[in-house]
Every structure is written in C-alpha cells, then in structure tokens.
Amino acid sequence: MKDMHYYEVAPTQIIRATSASFTYASEQPLVIGQLVSIEVGKKVFAGIIIAGVKKPTYDTKQILAVIEGTSLPAPLVSLALWLSSYYATHLATVLQIMLPRGIQKNRRASSPESKERLRDRTKNVLNKDQLAAVETIHKMSPGSALLHGITGSGKTAVYIELARQTLAAGKSVIVLVPEIALTSQIVDELSQHF
Secondary structure, three states: OOOOEEEEEEEOOOOEOOEOOEEEEEOOOOOOOOEEEEEEOOEEEEEEEEEEEOOOOOOOEEOOEEOOOOOOOHHHHHHHHHHHHHOOOOHHHHHHHHOOOOOOOOOOOOOHHHHHHHOOOOOOOOOHHHHHHHHHHHHOOOOOOOOOOOOOOOHHHHHHHHHHHHHHOOOOOOOOOOOHHHHHHHHHHHHHHO
C-alpha cells in the first residue's frame, strides 16, 4: 500500500461559511499553493493546498487531479490567509480575487514544445522607438516610467526586453497587468520568451 499524504485544501468557492478548508489525501507529495481538483459532496471544485497535515482520525477523499503544474507561490498563499483573517473575509473570496477567472474550466494541456513551433524567433527585434524607450528607462534613476502608445504599437516588446535585461542582471521581475481581460494574452506572450 502506498504512503498517503494529507493536505488542507481551500476550495475557490464558498462551500461552508464556517469552513475555509477541508482535509484531502494524495498518493503523491504535493506542495503548498498547488492548484488541485477536489470533490465536495458530488460536485468538483478547484482548490489550493494551504497546508500539509498529519493523517486525520476520520476518512478523507482523495485529491482528484493537479490542475496546474505551477503552484501559487507560498508567500502569496500566506498573503491570502492573512487577508482572509485581517479583513474577516472568507478565504474562497480572497482566492477568487487572486486567481485568474475560469481556472476550474477544463483546458487542453499545452506543451512548451508546441508553443515553440508556433514561433520561430527567439529574440525580440525592436524598432528605433522601442530601443529609445528601453535606453531612456535604463538611464532613469529608480522610480516610475509611463510608456505611451496606442494598442498594437509594441509596448509589450519593450516590457519583455526590460524584463529580459533585468533577469540577465540577476534580479527579479514582476509584471502587473492593467486589465484582467489581458491576463491570458500577456501570459502567453511572456511564456514565449521566458
């Protein structure tokens, strides 16, 4: 018999007002922040693993599947728990704000290889205006820069180049998306480069 692992999983929808998480079993070890599919009653929900726990004295259901290969960073899980506690808000409500919409919908698995075949280029080729923007931002003292341009003018290419140079310098990058509707488009674009 396989060793079982036990986790507290917070559904991304409110199941019970008094309970933010439920205990589930898994044959495979999982990590905090992992997005999984769980059964509550006869319905299936998405949930986030918020803690590993010891085997409970009662029977538990098994985690059905891992929804995403990449887990939510542990500091973000801690932030969600803190927000829920501090603002007296159900954890599911906080998770709904943090996670992209439609996270529970069945999506086709996509492999990085198939994406690479769609695009031959491995490097952005910037025009003179984009290069000038990158150079100007690099010459600035620390602070904020506002990049103006109409839709489709190539601002994303500037962001990607700045992110690439920042990562090459051994630093980290956070990309803030101005509209929730643009999230999947930006994620797809960044996935092509990083």
